[in-house]
Amino acid sequence: MRLLLALALLMGGAAATHAQDGKTFLKEANKLQAAGQLDAAMEQYGFALRVDSNYVKALLGRASLFLQMDRMQDRMADMVHVARITPRDGNNLTEAADACLDAGQPAMARRYADDALALSGKNMAALQTKVRACLAIKDVACAVDAADAALALKATTDTYYLHALSRMASGDFATADTDLDKVLEWNPLYEAAYIASGEVQIQLHKGYRGVSMQIRALEKAISRCTRGLELNPSSTELLIVRSKAFALQKEYSKAIDDVSKCVALGREDSVVYYQRALYYHGFGQEQNAVNDLNKLLLQYPDNVGFLLLRAECSEANLDLDRAAKDLDMAEKRMKDDPARWSPEDLKTVTASKERVQLRVFEMNREPDPPVITVVEPMRKGEVVQISSALARVKVAGHVRDKSPLKAIAVQGVRADYDPEELSPEFRATVPLAPSAKAIEVMAEDVYGNTSTITLAVQRTESDPPVVSISMPIFDASGTTTLPAGKDQLFVEGTASDPSGIRSVVVDGKYASFIPDTTSTDFSIKLDLAGKEHFTVHVEDQYGNVKETQYTVNRAAPAPVSAAAEPAKTATMPLMGTTWIIYIENSNYRNMPAVTTDGMDKMRKAFAKYQPQRTVVKKNLTRVELERFFNIDLRDMVRNAKVNTLLVWYSGHGRSQGGKAYWIPVDAKADDIYSFYNYGPLKGLMENYSESVRTTLVVSDAAGNDPSFYELTR
Numbered sequence: 001m002r003l004l005l006a007l008a009l010l011m012g013g014a015a016a017t018h019a020q021d022g023k024t025f026l027k028e029a030n031k032l033q034a035a036g037q038l039d040a041a042m043e044q045y046g047f048a049l050r051v052d053s054n055y056v057k058a059l060l061g062r063a064s065l066f067l068q069m070d071r072m073q074d075r076m077a078d079m080v081h082v083a084r085i086t087p088r089d090g091n092n093l094t095e096a097a098d099a100c101l102d103a104g105q106p107a108m109a110r111r112y113a114d115d116a117l118a119l120s121g122k123n124m125a126a127l128q129t130k131v132r133a134c135l136a137i138k139d140v141a142c143a144v145d146a147a148d149a150a151l152a153l154k155a156t157t158d159t160y161y162l163h164a165l166s167r168m169a170s171g172d173f174a175t176a177d178t179d180l181d182k183v184l185e186w187n188p189l190y191e192a193a194y195i196a197s198g199e200v201q202i203q204l205h206k207g208y209r210g211v212s213m214q215i216r217a218l219e220k221a222i223s224r225c226t227r228g229l230e231l232n233p234s235s236t237e238l239l240i241v242r243s244k245a246f247a248l249q250k251e252y253s254k255a256i257d258d259v260s261k262c263v264a265l266g267r268e269d270s271v272v273y274y275q276r277a278l279y280y281h282g283f284g285q286e287q288n289a290v291n292d293l294n295k296l297l298l299q300y301p302d303n304v305g306f307l308l309l310r311a312e313c314s315e316a317n318l319d320l321d322r323a324a325k326d327l328d329m330a331e332k333r334m335k336d337d338p339a340r341w342s343p344e345d346l347k348t349v350t351a352s353k354e355r356v357q358l359r360v361f362e363m364n365r366e367p368d369p370p371v372i373t374v375v376e377p378m379r380k381g382e383v384v385q386i387s388s389a390l391a392r393v394k395v396a397g398h399v400r401d402k403s404p405l406k407a408i409a410v411q412g413v414r415a416d417y418d419p420e421e422l423s424p425e426f427r428a429t430v431p432l433a434p435s436a437k438a439i440e441v442m443a444e445d446v447y448g449n450t451s452t453i454t455l456a457v458q459r460t461e462s463d464p465p466v467v468s469i470s471m472p473i474f475d476a477s478g479t480t481t482l483p484a485g486k487d488q489l490f491v492e493g494t495a496s497d498p499s500g501i502r503s504v505v506v507d508g509k510y511a512s513f514i515p516d517t518t519s520t521d522f523s524i525k526l527d528l529a530g531k532e533h534f535t536v537h538v539e540d541q542y543g544n545v546k547e548t549q550y551t552v553n554r555a556a557p558a559p560v561s562a563a564a565e566p567a568k569t570a571t572m573p574l575m576g577t578t579w580i581i582y583i584e585n586s587n588y589r590n591m592p593a594v595t596t597d598g599m600d601k602m603r604k605a606f607a608k609y610q611p612q613r614t615v616v617k618k619n620l621t622r623v624e625l626e627r628f629f630n631i632d633l634r635d636m637v638r639n640a641k642v643n644t645l646l647v648w649y650s651g652h653g654r655s656q657g658g659k660a661y662w663i664p665v666d667a668k669a670d671d672i673y674s675f676y677n678y679g680p681l682k683g684l685m686e687n688y689s690e691s692v693r694t695t696l697v698v699s700d701a702a703g704n705d706p707s708f709y710e711l712t713r
Contacts, residue, residue, distance in 0.1 A: 022051040026058050033065055041065055054085050060092075063099065076103040083112055090119040094126045101129060106136035122153055131162045140169045157187045164196055173203045184224075191235060194228030197221070198241035205248060221245040236262040236272075243275060252283035270296055277309060286317035304330045304341070308349065311356070320360045327353035361446070369451040370401040370443040373673075378499070378541040384439060384455045385499075386432065387542040389462035394543065395439060396427040398673055403445040410441050421656070423672055432457070464546040465497035465538045478550045484557035487529040490690035494521055497540035507534040510680070512687040514631055516541070524687040528552055575694065576643025580606060580614040581633065585651030587619050588665050598650025598700055605698065606646055613640075622664040625676045629684060637688045644694040645685050649678070653701025662701065 029044035042065060048058040059078045066075035076099040083096035097112035110133040116126035127150040134143035147166035151159045164179035177200050183193040201221035208214045225242035229235060243258035259276045273292040280289035293310040300306060311326035331349050334341040374397040377384045386393055395410045400423045408415040408426045415428035432439070436457055444450040471492040472480045482489060491511075495501050496519035504511040504522040513522035526534055537547045582602055586594045615636075617628060637645065652663035654675060661675035668674050678699065685695045 022048045022055050022058065025051065026055070026061060029058070029061055029065075033061070033068075038065060038069060054081075056082055056086060056092075060095075063095070067099075067102075072099070072103040075099050076105065080108075083115075087115070088119065090116045090123050090126070093119070094123060094129060097126065097129045097133070101133055101136070106133040109133040110137065110139075110142070121149075124150060124153055124159075127153065128158060128162055131166060135165060135169055138169075140166070144170055157183045157190055157193075160186075161190065161193055161196070164193075164200070168196065168200060168203070173200050173207065176200050177204065188227075189231060191228055191232055191238075194224050194231075195235075195237045195241055197224040198228075198238070198245065202241070202244055202248065218245050218249055222249075234265055236265055236267045240271065240275060243279065247279050247282060250282070252279050255279040256283065270300065274306065274309075277313070281309065281313050281316070284316075286313045289313040290317065290319075290322075302333050304333050307333070311352070315356060320356055320363060324353060324356045324360055327356060364403060365447055366402055367447075367449060368402060369449040370399045370405065370445055372399050372441050372443050372451050372453050373397045374441060374453070374455060376502075377543055378502075379455060382455055383458050385458050385460045385542055387462045387540075387544045388434070388459040390543050391431060391434075392429055393432045393439070394427065394429050395441065396425070397441070398423060398425045399443045400671070400673075401443070401445050401449075403447055403449075406444045406446045406448075408441070408443045411439060434459070460499070460542045462542075462544055463497075464544045465495050465501060465540045467493060467495045467536060467538050467546050467548060469493040469536070469550070474550060478548065479553060480550065481553045481555050482528065484555045487527060489526045489528050489534075489552065490523065491526060491534075491536075492521065492523045493536070494519065495538045495546075496520075497544070499541040499544075501538065502541050503537075503539045505537040505539075507531075509683070512630070512634060512684055523689065525690070525692075575609060576691075577641060578609055578611045578644040578646065579637070579640075579642050580609070580611045581645065581647045582614060582616045583620065583625075583647070583649045583651070583662075584616070584618045585620060585649075585663065585665050588652065588663070588667075590666075590668050591652055591663065594651055596650045596700075598648065601700060602648040602650075602698075605648070609644070609646060611646070619665045621666040622674060622676055625662070625664055629681060633685075634688045637685075637692060641689070641691040643691055645688075645692060645696070647681070647685070647695075647697045648700065649698070650700050653699060660699065662699065 025044045025048035029041045029048065032041035032044060042062070045058055045062040045065065048055055059082045063075045063078040066078065079096040079099035082092050086092045093112050093116035097109045097116065100112060101109035110130055113126045113130035113133060116123050117130070127146050130146040131143050131150065134146060143166040147163040151163045160179045160183045164176040164183070167176040167179065180193050180197040180200060183190050184197065198221045201217045201224065205214045205217035208217060222242055222245045225238045225245070228238045239258045239262050243255040246255035246258065256276060256279045259272055259279065262272045273296050277289040277292040280292065290310055290313050293306055293313065296306045297303065297310065307326045307330040311323040311330065314323040314326065327349060331346065331353055334346045334349060374395065376394055376396040377386050379385065399405060399408060404419065404422065405417070405424065408417050410428040411430040413428055413430045415426040417424040417426040438457055439455045440452060442450065442452045469491065472489065474480045491506055495504055495513070498518055500516050500518055501513065501520050502515065504513045506524045507526055509524060511522040511524035514520040528534065531552070533549055533551055535547060535549045537545065539545045582599065584596065584598055586596060588594070620628065649662050654661045654663060656672055659677055659679055661672070662678050664674065664676055666674070678697065682695050682697050686692055
């Protein structure tokens with residue numbers, strides 16, 4: 001019996017000690033919080049709650065500290081904890097509702113407010129929180145009922161203001177107007193009431209039929225906002241509301257001025273720029289409106305409202321192509337979201353798109369026929385030379401036209417081309433009988449302008465090219481062995497044919513070779529991971545093909561001792577022999593000259609490299625560019641066993657049809673086929689020599705796009 005009594009006294013003493021410790025920590029926390037030492041106070045609250053995690057006073061104190069530190073989620077967590085352990089305390093339930101509302105959880109806020117009101121229907125704070133929560137979740141009926149109950153309980157500026165907000169949500173703007181008049185009569189410093197009153201007057205203006213009533217509503221809106229701005233000149237909400245009233249008065253310059261003040265005050269959200277775009281549009285300053293909408297669409301590229309307004313502004317600015325593209329994009333986004341957009345909305349946008357596209361179509365109408373150029377098969381004048389062994393012939397070329405093309409056909413067979421691209425390349429493979437005397441190519445643009453060229457057919461010899469592989473070494477069966485653990489194979493060889501070599505393709509990729517020569521070396525670096533074969537495909541100018549398949553075996557891995565492993569990794573520096581190739585085109589024959597600081601930019605960009613040589617080429621024509629990269633640079637790289645190639649281009653550039661081009665100094669601005677397509681350049685350089693391990697191409701080009709700078713690694 002004495003033992004039990006002693007244990008009870010000991011447990012009671014421990015509990016008292018814990019409680020005392022918690023009170024000590026709480027007292028210290030309160031003192032530190034009052035002194036503004038928030039971090040230290042937070043630590044003391046934490047100590048108190050370690051002693052007792054359900055210590056209500058400590059939880060309430062820490063929640064107030066979280067509020068002071070603007071940590072709303074943490075405050076909500078503490079108040080929800082308090083509400084759970086004190087379910088019969090109306091004040092705690094109400095404060096939990098406030099915390100949930102401030103943390104962006106209005107549904108939870110309403111639930112805790114209802115719990116508090118279940119304990120006492122006259123809990124004013126809970127009623128007001130419930131009004132705000134119901135408005136946040138758009139339960140208008142709930143907000144109206146709660147606001148009516150709060151106003152009936154006691155008429156104050158806050159209850160009248162919340163009553164006005166609930167009536168605004170329900171569309172009863174007349175009652176809201178009366179409520180807000182009462183608020184401002186009782187408290188002329190109530191800024192939120194000035195904002196709401198301005199919004200109410202704008203809505204009343206929309207509902208009035210009489211002109212005099214409409215004028216009075218707008219004048220009252222402007223007066224209320226002006227008075228509020230006298231009290232707080234930095235209120236962007238008041239500026240926005242007043243700008244709307246000015247715009248309805250057609251005072252667009254004043255509306256633009258107000259919303260521009262918001263930007264000057266640091267507010268740059270979508271509301272500000274959208275409103276200003278609307279005002280610019282109403283004021284006839286379409287380009288300014290488009291500039292604001294461009295900023296918005298960079299952040300919200302799928303916003304249908306922004307796209308439609310930009311389309312409207314662009315059309316007014318006679319930028320019909322831009323308007324048509326925006327309407328097309330808006331139509332696609334509306335189709336992707338049928339729950340939000342009605343069939344009538346979609347029908348209206350589709351009709352607008354078709355109307356603008358028709359205007360674009362008619363505005364661009366021209367009578368010029370397409371210009372057809374056939375580059376394959378090989379031709380001499382108006383005669384194409386085709387191997388007598390071929391029953392099907394590849395025909396390729398390009399068509400130049402100012403307008404989109406409707407059709408390209410070869411021998412009546414539709415050719416492959418990009419219908420969205422102006423002046424596209426085309427390709428078709430068509431049957432050709434041995435007795436056929438001609439090949440006909442036809443092109444038609446969207447305006448019905450047509451061109452047809454007829455090329456006479458001359459059958460030639462049918463001997464395939466001669467191909468030999470010099471590296472690696474293959475046995476009589478066409479088999480070579482790849483070292484263990486290696487998946488890359490460098491292939492070198494020669495190809496020859498009296499008619500000239502048109503293409504060398506290894507494993508589906510173009511090799512490095514000198515085109516249109518009767519004998520050429522070729523080389524390519526292959527990735528053979530998971531492969532046991534590769535094919536070399538060589539074609540001459542007449543279409544004769546030599547195709548050979550080679551087999552690759554892999555050697556068994558040799559055992560490597562642990563002591564030898566470090567020596568294996570002690571190789572030359574990672575970049576090895578490094579060359580920089582600097583191409584600068586500035587003195588153009590058919591375009592403006594380019595002033596560039598490309599050399600300085602290149603040196604800064606490549607500062608981390610240690611090049612052994614810098615090769616500088618200036619003002620290259622297209623032929624010189626192609627020869628330099630196809631022949632001259634390849635030979636220099638092979639002889640010097642270069643490991644890293646860094647190429648920097650400075651000059652005019654162009655992006656079209658998804659391809660990027662450098663502009664040679666002899667190029668013509670309207671002729672894409674006089675440009676140099678540098679897209680395959682990186683792969684071409686990798687195939688120069690087995691020693692090449694790293695390539696980098698930087699295009700620092702002055703182009704027709706907002707940003708043409710491109711880096712290819």
